[in-house]
Amino acid sequence: MTAQISDTFLFWGGKYSLIGMTAGRLATPEQFGMVPAMLHTACYRGFYATYELTGHALYLRELTLRAENGFYLPIGETLPDENTERFQAHYSGLKVLVPFTGKIRLAKGFIRDLYIHMGYQKPTAFETVLDITLKTGEIMEIKDRSQEMEEMRGAFKRYYESGDMFRTIEDAFSLDMDLE
Numbered sequence: 001m002t003a004q005i006s007d008t009f010l011f012w013g014g015k016y017s018l019i020g021m022t023a024g025r026l027a028t029p030e031q032f033g034m035v036p037a038m039l040h041t042a043c044y045r046g047f048y049a050t051y052e053l054t055g056h057a058l059y060l061r062e063l064t065l066r067a068e069n070g071f072y073l074p075i076g077e078t079l080p081d082e083n084t085e086r087f088q089a090h091y092s093g094l095k096v097l098v099p100f101t102g103k104i105r106l107a108k109g110f111i112r113d114l115y116i117h118m119g120y121q122k123p124t125a126f127e128t129v130l131d132i133t134l135k136t137g138e139i140m141e142i143k144d145r146s147q148e149m150e151e152m153r154g155a156f157k158r159y160y161e162s163g164d165m166f167r168t169i170e171d172a173f174s175l176d177m178d179l180e
Contacts, residue, residue: 024102
């Protein structure tokens with residue numbers, strides 16, 4: 001098994017990884033009429049995205065996916081980039097408003113020594129961790145959790161390395177914000 005590619009968020013002039021979220025939906029290929037299939041071992045769900053979070057809205061800016069049937073549809077007016085092949089398409093220059101309501105956890109400054117080789121990396125493995133509450137894509141609250149995660153530094157890696165294999169695998173692939 002392999003660590004998974006996380007979605008990227010452009011926010012406050014930086015690039016953050018999505019490492020958790022509550023109920024709610026971000027953009028998915030299904031909403032554009034495409035069914036994702038496993039892209040490779042680092043992308044079991046078949047797609048990953050780049051979003052931009054402004055003070056007033058959340059936008060889908062890029063999407064990379066493998067469609068189940070190899071047939072790629074336009075997203076709005078945007079066709080996949082010219083290098084599209086049967087096994088992967090990349091859409092750039094998207095301006096799709098995402099009316100997400102819920103909470104997301106974004107992180108940057110990954111600490112390489114805390115890498116787990118499965119699923120998504122967890123908040124205690126990052127220097128900066130933010131919980132952001134959104135209502136229809138608009139920021140309602142930002143809570144900096146960096147200090148709290150520093151105090152628990154490496155907790156998930158220790159759990160992952162010493163726990164019940166089946167439970168830790170399931171937890172590693174989860175974006176549930178209550179895990180750590």
